[in-house]
Amino acid sequence: MPLADTRVKKAKPAEKDYKLSDEKGLYLLVKANGRKYWRLKYRLGGKEKLLAIGVYPDVSLKAARDARDKAREMVAQGLDPNQAKKERKAATSAGNLFEAIAREWYANQFPTWADATAKKRLALLENDLFPWLGARSVSDITSLDLLTCLRRIEARGANDTAHNARQVFNQIFRYARITQRTTNEPERDLQGALAPKxxxxxxxxxxxxxxxxxxxxxxNYRGSLVVRSLLALCPLLFQRPGEMIAMEWEQLDLEAGEWRYTPPKTIHKVKCPDGIPHIVPLSTQAVAILTDLYPLSGHGRFVFPSQRREGGHASAGTINKALQNMGYDTAVEHCAHGFRSSARTMLDEVLGLRVELIEHQLAHAVRDALGRAYNRTSHLPQRREMMQQWADYLDVLKLQAQSPKVVTGTFRKAK
Structure with missing residues (x-):
């Protein structure tokens, strides 16, 4: 005889557990402690099995019967309801694992990052976090678990990376809470846990x-024409090393004396407008170097092609390696990125040129008095004049080094 709601509701605990049968294998197990559980008996492959459906009153009599009927349909098709339940639970649990949530967060953030930032974030996740936390549920991760990961990074001397990891933890757990995968907040206790950056x-x-x-x-560098040309252009153009080595011929207009390329998605943590190129006016000296190099690499895509990777450009370490070959300690004296600082300092302090023009040419985000970002094409005639003046100044510096008696009144600091 089928159960009635009133009988289920009024069932009282006894000294021992007992069952109240419904029909088609469904019954209510009443425990001695008063808890009530829905169970279903079924047979599959000649063996009797038991399926836990839920707890009353969270699962009503009607809901228990619906679950029973679905389970019986599966049995009729030769499927095991218990196995299906385990698979559903595993899928739900996988969605709450740190690695699964972290990769979702990464995919959502990826469009807002520069390529270099995206690579660093992925390397941090895969090398420093996933091996220890990836298979853990975000709800089970403690502050001590996070701190242990950070200490492991600090122990190898990568203090800045440890700080980046703490920021990543903050963002991942915030994302997990927003998407209602956890209410856990272990990252909140990490504030001040690391040595200063x-x-x-x-x-x-x-x-x-x-x-x-x-x-x-x-x-006087004795190397390939490609590397010599790259080195010679670094002080003239003072762009980021990564942009210098990836210069493409189609970005250049030698007749107009311009190099146009699209900078990273963010500059100094300020998001840049998509699709607006940065314009680097080319001095006559820069055009001469590129014109001389064109017969060698002009048939390909990159101005400075790789000598090892067919179709690729020069490697990130090319400039520093050449400087080291010339006897410069790139960790102490001068590095590839240093050409930017050299130009920034001398253009301002020696030639006395306007700071906003220099910042524009460095591809920094420059804002007006109202806080609005200038367009990258701003002040192009003045910047063109500045770049030629800079190139001429560098020629004079070399002449002075070779012959100290050379007088250069042209390059007195601007008033």
């Missing part, structure tokens, strides 16, 4: 006389 200064020569000697060393 170190300040890194990229070494750069900013003294004109020492810089002149560097320019002469570049002129």
């Amino acid at each position: 170190g300040v890194k200064h990229r070494p750069a020569i900013t003294d004109p006389e020492k810089f002149a000697r560097l320019l002469l060393a570049i002129d």
Whole structure:
């Protein structure tokens, strides 16, 4: 005889567990502690099995019968309801694992990052976090678990990476809470847990006389034409090393004297407008270097092609390696990125040029008095004049280094 709602509701605990049968294998198990559980008996492959459906009153009599009927349909098709239940539970649990949520967060953030940032974030996740936390549910991860990961990163001397990891933890757990996968907040206790972040200064020569000697060393560099040309253009153009090595011929207009390329998606943590190129005016000296190089690499895509990877451009370490070959310590004296600091300092302090023009040419985000970002095409005539003046100044520096009696009144600091 089928159960009635009133009988289920009024069932009282006894000294021992007992059952109240419904029909088609469904019954209510009344425990001695008063708890009531729905169970279903079924046979599959000649064996009797038991399926736990739920707890009354969370699962009503009607809901228990619906679950029973679905389970019986599966049995009729030769499927095991218990196995299906395990698979559903595993799928739900997988969605709550740290790695699954972290990869969702990464995919959502990816469009807002520069390529280099995206690569660093993925490397941090896969090398420093997933091996220890990836298979853990976000609800089970403690503050101590997170701190242990951070300490492991600190132990290898990567203090800045540890700080980046803490920020990543903050964002991933915030995303997990927003998507209602957890209410856990272990990252909140990490504030102040790490040693202060170190300040890194990229070494750069900013003294004109020492810089002149560097320019002469570049002129006398005994290497391939590709590397010599790359080195010679670094002080003239002072763009980021990663953008220099990836320069493409189709980005260049030698007749107009311009190099147009699209900078990273973010510059100094300020999101840049998509599709607006950065314009680098080319001095006559820069055009001469590129014109001389064109017969060698102009048939390909990249201005500075790789000597090892067919179809690729020069590697990230090309400039620093060449500087080291010339006897410069790139960790202490001058590095590839240092050409930017050299130009920034001397354009301002020696030539006295307008700071906003210099910042524009460095592809930094420059804002007006109202806080609005200038367009990258702003002040192009003035920047074109500045770049030629800079190139001429570098020629004079080299002449002075070779012949100290050379007088250069042209390049007095602007008033």
